[in-house]
Amino acid sequence: MSDYKFKRVLLKLSGEALMGSKEFGIDPDVPQKIAEELKPAYDAGMQIAVVVGGGNIFRGLSGAAAGMDRAQGDNMGMLATVINSLALQDTFERNGMICRVMSAIEMHQVSETYIRRRAIRHLEKGRITIFAAGTGNPYFTTDTAAALRACEIGAEILMKATKVDGIYDSDPMKNPDAKKFDTITYMDVLNRDLHVMDATATALCHDNHMPIMVFNLDEDGIFDRALRGEHVGTIVVDE
Numbered sequence: 001m002s003d004y005k006f007k008r009v010l011l012k013l014s015g016e017a018l019m020g021s022k023e024f025g026i027d028p029d030v031p032q033k034i035a036e037e038l039k040p041a042y043d044a045g046m047q048i049a050v051v052v053g054g055g056n057i058f059r060g061l062s063g064a065a066a067g068m069d070r071a072q073g074d075n076m077g078m079l080a081t082v083i084n085s086l087a088l089q090d091t092f093e094r095n096g097m098i099c100r101v102m103s104a105i106e107m108h109q110v111s112e113t114y115i116r117r118r119a120i121r122h123l124e125k126g127r128i129t130i131f132a133a134g135t136g137n138p139y140f141t142t143d144t145a146a147a148l149r150a151c152e153i154g155a156e157i158l159m160k161a162t163k164v165d166g167i168y169d170s171d172p173m174k175n176p177d178a179k180k181f182d183t184i185t186y187m188d189v190l191n192r193d194l195h196v197m198d199a200t201a202t203a204l205c206h207d208n209h210m211p212i213m214v215f216n217l218d219e220d221g222i223f224d225r226a227l228r229g230e231h232v233g234t235i236v237v238d239e
């Protein structure tokens with residue numbers, strides 16, 4: 001572990017990024033690349049918890065926009081995160097990393113149910129532990145689930161690996177002139193209404209002094225650099 005800065009981290013992986021070059025679902029090359037990038041830290045004994053989004057399959061808000069009941073759509077979204085979690089587990093295990101999936105919605109046949117103390121035990125034993133089905137409640141997101149689980153398990157940092165390389169003063173996907181921050185405070189993210197992460201997740205991290213790092217999942221070697229403690233992307237801090 002000597003080369004790695006962190007002992008226990010929570011990685012929030014973008015669901016949408018799992019699509020890779022596909023229009024929908026999962027491009028197997030993406031989980032494979034993530035697995036290869038995490039392997040050195042896993043082998044070094046780092047405790048790695050994961051939350052994956054569901055945007056590559058279904059988002060409750062899109063369902064609601066098309067007239068669907070919001071809570072029903074959100075339940076579908078949470079199930080989408082279970083599919084992604086199982087896909088990641090399969091890939092991690094094929095790459096020699098022991099992995100457990102713990103779901104916030106009970107589904108005994110496919111995964112364990114989330115129990116905080118058992119999750120911590122899995123991590124202590126060096127198993128990658130994936131938290132599926134978000135918080136188990138509609139009207140939330142997997143960013144909030146990631147913030148919640150990071151606090152619950154005592155992670156040192158929440159790393160959001162997504163499609164942008166950091167936090168900008170406006171959405172860089174929409175504004176090519178947007179400027180990137182190296183560091184930013186939680187209050188600035190909230191007051192400037194920056195949507196890289198939802199406000200509930202940011203507020204939870206703020207209240208619990210949970211540092212957040214946002215970086216681009218596509219960049220080669222980025223996970224290892226981040227886990228070694230290199231400043232990549234944008235870091236959200238108290239002040």
Ligand SMILES: Nc1ncnc2c1ncn2[C@@H]1O[C@H](COP(=O)(O)OP(=O)(O)OP(=O)(O)O)[C@@H](O)[C@H]1O
Pocket residue numbers: 013014015016017052053054055056142143161162163164166167168169170171172173174194195196197
């Ligand atoms: N100020 C901002 N700085 C950076 N990204 C921003 C900003 N405002 C909006 N975004 C958008 O936030 C997105 C990342 O957050 P979002 O939660 O939507 O993605 P995700 O983690 O990939 O989601 P999912 O897991 O649901 O697929 C980026 O792709 C970017 O377009």
Ligand SMILES: O=c1ccn([C@@H]2O[C@H](COP(=O)(O)O)[C@@H](O)[C@H]2O)c(=O)[nH]1
Pocket residue numbers: 015052053054055058059060061073074075076077078079080081133134135136137138139140141142143144145
């Ligand atoms: O706690 C949660 C987490 C997620 N959802 C629903 O799942 C989808 C997919 O999650 P993303 O964070 O958007 O990737 C989300 O849109 C919600 O519909 C939820 O209801 N509760």
